[in-house]
Amino acid sequence: MTYHRRTTCRVCGAERLRPFQDLGPMPLANAFLSPGQGFQGERTYPLQVCLCAGCGLVQTPDVVDPEILFQSYPYLSGISSAMGAHFRACARRVVERLRLVPGDLVVEVASNDGTLLESFRAEGVRTLGVEPAVDVAERARRKGIETVARFFDVRLAEVLRAERGGARVVVANNVLAHVDEPVDFLSGCRALLDGGAGAAVVVEVPWLGDLVGGLEYDTIYHEHLCYFSVTALLRLFSEAGLAIDEVERLPVHGGSLRVWASPRKGSHAHGLQAMKWLEAEREEGLADFERLSRFAREAGESRQALVALLKSLRAGGASIAACGAPAKGNALLNACRIGPELVEYVVDKSPLKVGSLTPGMHLPVLPVSALEEKRPDYALLLAWNLQDEMREQHRGWLAKGGRFIVPIPRPEVLA
Numbered sequence: 001m002t003y004h005r006r007t008t009c010r011v012c013g014a015e016r017l018r019p020f021q022d023l024g025p026m027p028l029a030n031a032f033l034s035p036g037q038g039f040q041g042e043r044t045y046p047l048q049v050c051l052c053a054g055c056g057l058v059q060t061p062d063v064v065d066p067e068i069l070f071q072s073y074p075y076l077s078g079i080s081s082a083m084g085a086h087f088r089a090c091a092r093r094v095v096e097r098l099r100l101v102p103g104d105l106v107v108e109v110a111s112n113d114g115t116l117l118e119s120f121r122a123e124g125v126r127t128l129g130v131e132p133a134v135d136v137a138e139r140a141r142r143k144g145i146e147t148v149a150r151f152f153d154v155r156l157a158e159v160l161r162a163e164r165g166g167a168r169v170v171v172a173n174n175v176l177a178h179v180d181e182p183v184d185f186l187s188g189c190r191a192l193l194d195g196g197a198g199a200a201v202v203v204e205v206p207w208l209g210d211l212v213g214g215l216e217y218d219t220i221y222h223e224h225l226c227y228f229s230v231t232a233l234l235r236l237f238s239e240a241g242l243a244i245d246e247v248e249r250l251p252v253h254g255g256s257l258r259v260w261a262s263p264r265k266g267s268h269a270h271g272l273q274a275m276k277w278l279e280a281e282r283e284e285g286l287a288d289f290e291r292l293s294r295f296a297r298e299a300g301e302s303r304q305a306l307v308a309l310l311k312s313l314r315a316g317g318a319s320i321a322a323c324g325a326p327a328k329g330n331a332l333l334n335a336c337r338i339g340p341e342l343v344e345y346v347v348d349k350s351p352l353k354v355g356s357l358t359p360g361m362h363l364p365v366l367p368v369s370a371l372e373e374k375r376p377d378y379a380l381l382l383a384w385n386l387q388d389e390m391r392e393q394h395r396g397w398l399a400k401g402g403r404f405i406v407p408i409p410r411p412e413v414l415a
Contacts, residue, residue: 002068003045006061010182010226011236014054017061018289021049021220021296026334027360028064029221029327030074032353039362049220049227049296056287057232058208063180064222066132066151070178073133074352075327077115082389084115086252090204091119094169097260098198100125104168107160107192109152109185110175114140121145128164130156153181157188166194173204174253177224186240190263201242203259205233208286210255215409217299218332218382219254229286230257230277234270237261244274254385254408303336306411310342310380319376322346323390323404324383325353325365332382332407334360343380347371349393372397378413380405 008015025044033042046062077083094100102124108117111129113136120127121144129147131137137149150156161167170189179185186201193199208229211219219227226232230247237244241264248258285291313320322329325348332338339361346363348354353365371379371394379397381404383390391398398404404414 002043002065004063005046006063006180009052009054009057010059010180011057011232011239012052012055014052016053017050017059018053019048019050020289020292021299023047023049023220023335026221026331028069029223029330029334029359030069031359032074032325032356032365033359033362034356035364037357042359044360045222047220047222051287051289051292053289055232055235056229057236058227058229058286058292060220060222060225062222063225066178066180069223070132070151073136074350075112076136076139076350076352077112079350080386080389082386083252086250087116088119090171090173090258091116091123094171094202095120095123095125098169098200100168105165105194106169106171107167109170109172109189110178111140111145111147112136114143114145114147116171116173117145118143125168128160128167130160152185152188154184154188154191157191161192166196166199167192168194168196168198169200169202171202174206174256176203176205177226177228180225182226182236183239186237186242190241193263195263199262200245201261203261204250204252204256205259206253207249207255207257208232209281209284212286212292212295213284214254215295215299215302216254216328217303217335218328218408220335221327221331223327228257229281230274231281231287233257233259234274234278238264238270243270245271246273247277252385302408302410306405306407307336307338307342309405309411309413310338313378314342318378319344319374320378320380320405321371321374321376322363322380322382323371323394324348324381324386325350325358326383328385329382330358330360333358333363337361338380339363344376345370345374346382347379368393371402372400375400375402377401378403378405380407382407384408 117127140147242261
């Protein structure tokens with residue numbers, strides 16, 4: 001089965017999912033097409049976002065088979081210099097906080113091309129990656145990062161621990177939102193730990209508060225099954241036998257959380273710092289249906305304003321390209337129905353994307369050099385969360401008069 005629709009919450013199991021956003025049929029955000037492929041067979045799937053009235057988890061009930069989503073995956077962690085810096089800082093923080101020493105094992109789930117594990121290896125610890133995308137896992141192996149090309153669950157965790165011993169740390173960055181059974185996933189992370197004092201699960205996820213407050217509607221696509229508040233995470237980690245010790249806010253990906261957790265023992269509960277998030281999120285209305293419905297309305301107004309801006313610029317004779325072809329960019333293009341009549345092409349750094357066509361809207365993906373060679377008047381900044389990196393990457397084009405259009409939270413032409 002390539003697609004199915006859930007009727008129950010992924011965390012608490014309640015049949016109390018209330019939809020507040022419906023984007024209709026959408027293509028998969030990472031399903032790039034080859035130029036000769038033809039568009040007749042391109043699939044679209046429903047995309048709705050709901051609030052669980054039982055536990056407050058925001059989620060999509062629309063589930064596409066992960067074998068379709070992730071077996072061939074065009075995202076590479078190592079492409080972005082900003083993400084490289086983030087991963088180096090993450091590895092250093094984990095090593096220092098948990099006092100890792102040579103011989104300690106760090107396992108990363110959804111390790112992609114091994115960029116984060118390279119940073120851990122540089123810190124002198126042992127590493128193991130788990131990455132279901134076979135071609136991406138092979139890239140990691142070529143770097144010397146041992147990688148298991150499998151989907152992760154509690155059964156695989158038990159196999160890995162039996163074969164390789166327990167881990168001091170299990171890291172899972174930007175993968176928990178992709179998982180249809182997150183309790184099983186986190187139970188697997190717990191099962192991989194060596195059981196010693198100081199063993200931890202470290203997870204990074206985008207924060208629902210940033211999505212709602214920043215109108216980050218481009219974060220909504222099929223790969224993202226959940227949109228986490230700390231309130232929902234506390235319930236989720238409890239179900240998996242883990243206690244959240246601390247939550248950190250991070251600027252990465254438009255606003256994320258780093259969650260530090262350890263196995264629950266006896267009466268041990270979540271840390272006080274984590275519990276303080278409950279009241280703050282209640283005040284922000286992150287589990288309030290009316291607040292989330294207002295987000296959906298305001299996001300719709302932002303999309304309309306972006307299309308109106310692009311149409312106005314094109315009517316005035318301006319040429320427009322797009323900068324970056326991340327999944328969120330493809331989600332935005334399709335949610336706004338922005339095709340070649342408004343944006344001529346998109347430039348991207350990834351060799352896995354250049355030469356292809358974006359899903360749904362079918363914009364050609366060209367190398368980053370095309371922006372300065374073709375010199376469009378404007379570039380829609382689809383990778384808006386990497387604005388500083390994009391400014392540096394395209395400084396020549398900007399110096400010759402090019403201007404970025406930032407779409408989120410509301411469209412703005414940068415000076």
